[in-house]
Amino acid sequence: MDFRYAISFVLEAHLPLVREYSKEEDLTHSGEEVRFFEYISETLLPLLEVLSKLENDHVPFRLGLAISPSLCHMLCDEYLQKKYLAFVDKQIDFGRHELERTISDEKDSGAFNKLAQIYYNHVVDRRIAYTEKYEKNILKAFDFYKRRGKVEILGCCATNAFLPFISHNQESLQAQMETPTSIFRRHFGSCSQGFWLPCLGWTEAIEPYLKAYNYSYTIIDSHGLFFGSPAAEKGSFAPVKTPNGTFVLARDLYAAQEIEKITNDELFRNNNRDIGYELPHDKVSLFQSAEGRRSMTGFKYWAHHSSNGKKNAQDNIYNPQAAQEKVLEYTRAFLDNTAARLEEASKNMKDAPIILYANNADNFGRLWHEGPMFLESLFRLAAGNKDIKFVCPGEYIYRQSITSLQVVTPDFSSGCENGYAETWLDVSNDWIYRHLYRAMERMTELAERFPDDTGLKERALNQAAREILIAQSSDWPALLYRQDSTEYARNKVENSLRNFTTIYEALGSNYISTEWLTTLERRHNIFPNVNYRVFRRKK
Numbered sequence: 001m002d003f004r005y006a007i008s009f010v011l012e013a014h015l016p017l018v019r020e021y022s023k024e025e026d027l028t029h030s031g032e033e034v035r036f037f038e039y040i041s042e043t044l045l046p047l048l049e050v051l052s053k054l055e056n057d058h059v060p061f062r063l064g065l066a067i068s069p070s071l072c073h074m075l076c077d078e079y080l081q082k083k084y085l086a087f088v089d090k091q092i093d094f095g096r097h098e099l100e101r102t103i104s105d106e107k108d109s110g111a112f113n114k115l116a117q118i119y120y121n122h123v124v125d126r127r128i129a130y131t132e133k134y135e136k137n138i139l140k141a142f143d144f145y146k147r148r149g150k151v152e153i154l155g156c157c158a159t160n161a162f163l164p165f166i167s168h169n170q171e172s173l174q175a176q177m178e179t180p181t182s183i184f185r186r187h188f189g190s191c192s193q194g195f196w197l198p199c200l201g202w203t204e205a206i207e208p209y210l211k212a213y214n215y216s217y218t219i220i221d222s223h224g225l226f227f228g229s230p231a232a233e234k235g236s237f238a239p240v241k242t243p244n245g246t247f248v249l250a251r252d253l254y255a256a257q258e259i260e261k262i263t264n265d266e267l268f269r270n271n272n273r274d275i276g277y278e279l280p281h282d283k284v285s286l287f288q289s290a291e292g293r294r295s296m297t298g299f300k301y302w303a304h305h306s307s308n309g310k311k312n313a314q315d316n317i318y319n320p321q322a323a324q325e326k327v328l329e330y331t332r333a334f335l336d337n338t339a340a341r342l343e344e345a346s347k348n349m350k351d352a353p354i355i356l357y358a359n360n361a362d363n364f365g366r367l368w369h370e371g372p373m374f375l376e377s378l379f380r381l382a383a384g385n386k387d388i389k390f391v392c393p394g395e396y397i398y399r400q401s402i403t404s405l406q407v408v409t410p411d412f413s414s415g416c417e418n419g420y421a422e423t424w425l426d427v428s429n430d431w432i433y434r435h436l437y438r439a440m441e442r443m444t445e446l447a448e449r450f451p452d453d454t455g456l457k458e459r460a461l462n463q464a465a466r467e468i469l470i471a472q473s474s475d476w477p478a479l480l481y482r483q484d485s486t487e488y489a490r491n492k493v494e495n496s497l498r499n500f501t502t503i504y505e506a507l508g509s510n511y512i513s514t515e516w517l518t519t520l521e522r523r524h525n526i527f528p529n530v531n532y533r534v535f536r537r538k539k
Contacts, residue, residue: 003352003387004342004388005338005352005355005387005389007338007342007354007355007356008354008356008393009064009357009375010154010356010358010393011047011065011066011358011359012068012196012361013065013071014360015035015036015074016070016473016475016489016492017070017159017473018033018035018036018074019074030488031293031295032485033080033083036074036080037083037088038296038298040084041298043362043365044138044361044365045129046372047361047364047365048129049372050372050376051151054376055145061379061390062152062391064151065142065153066154068156070158070160075139084130088126088130090287091297091298092123094284095119097283098119099117099120111301111319112317115320143188146188147189153188154191154192155192155196155215156180156195157180158176158177158180158527159176159469159473159526161473163176163197163201164205165424166472167205169440169444171440171447171537172440172468172535173209174534174538175465175535176472179527193215193216193217193394194217194218194219195215197218197219198474199414199415199424200413200415201413201414201415202221204410207246210246211244216246216247216397218248218249219248219356220248220250220413221251221413221414222252222253225250225410227411228409229408229409230406231408232250234349234406235250235345236249236252236355237355238406239354239396239405240407240408241405241406241407241408242407243407249354251415256358259363259374262334263367266303267303267304267323268304268323269303273301274296274299274300275300275301276294284297300318301318303316303317323370327373327374330374332381335378335382335388339385339388341355351404354396356393416478423477423481424474425477426481428480428483429480429481432476436471439497440468443468443535446461446504446507446532446535447532447534447535447536449507450507451533457507458532460503460512460517461532462532463520464503465534467496467500467524468535469526469527469530470496470526476490477489477493499520502516
């Protein structure tokens, strides 16, 4: 290898499905849709901006990216695109008012007005980038870097299902794996031979399906290797292969913990404190959601609480220059710490060790405002280090001597709270599974009973498949567990299961309401090319 140490960053780009059809002229937004709009403005567009700067300055970079089919669908949906632009236009109008409001306030020495100007410029610039530079096609922009070999697009399952919880049902597992293939072909030509496990959820039953769909490697959390059979001798610094030949990389625990600690620095912007919740109601009426609640405006003036503990203190106003200097300081420290750990690991390894950081993309933007800046600084600093090279995970695996890799059967694990499955199975959400599992069995029954149907019946069967896939999403139990958008999550899973049951009973009675089905197809229009026969039993 032409480097001593390897670092790999893999980001998962995913959000819960928020697309709900209503009248085309209705551009009011829900609180969940605002989360999606912020994801575009504060995570995806800034990430593309970073990649563009690095490309223009000839700074080498490599990045793994897992873009979920649910997010692909939302990004390409014309109705959501229209609502996003309407929301951005509200931000621009609000920004003009903020510039006027803050210029007359002398108590803050102009700090609020300077921030308002920065945010206003960002909103305008990103609207221009979205509509003119990327022509509303963000996926095409990522595909550009994929074709240049700078970004590796990993495969994902259809609706971010926690696969260990559906692995007992072979038909549902194969549906989650097969349904997205046409989506990845459409947007990226193909995806890499790497597969992103939602929530890094691994169980041994998944592996045959990885092989069947031509995925050669995946990523799990580190304890899945440490507690594997046998335990991984090189820890998370090297890939292993399973008895069936699937390569497995482990997320580095210390890198994840170090970055998480960095994000909480008191100088960084407090992304949870938005002026939309503090101004009088008449000043933010534009941002009242469809449910009548206030929502984020994107104008956030405060840093995390300062060490003196005085809320609203002068030194607690966000200072972009100080935050940028702090990012550079943290970037150097992170790179030095990572290099030191890699050097120590290399003493016991023949091949170059790797540290793999894997996490949600919204930790670099929507949740951590300085995250894109950190990524850019990291690639720029590493460019001057001949020993360290950023690689995509697939690129690293294909440089390995396959015969030298240890054979390990990874243990059941996930990448979420406490490393196992309590996020998706506790008192807040356990009621889902008895209904979901029964519906999954019925979906296979329908696929077996009606193998060759066409016309209205085929449409109903395809919609039944969509409803099952939506209900299988791990987002709903996770939101219920975190007590975040609980009403929305409960409604989504209940409505999908109810819709499926209605179709199941209608097919049994041989009567389907065309009007009802057409309305449902508009509301839940994900996977337009879905084929319900994917739920049939393999012979």
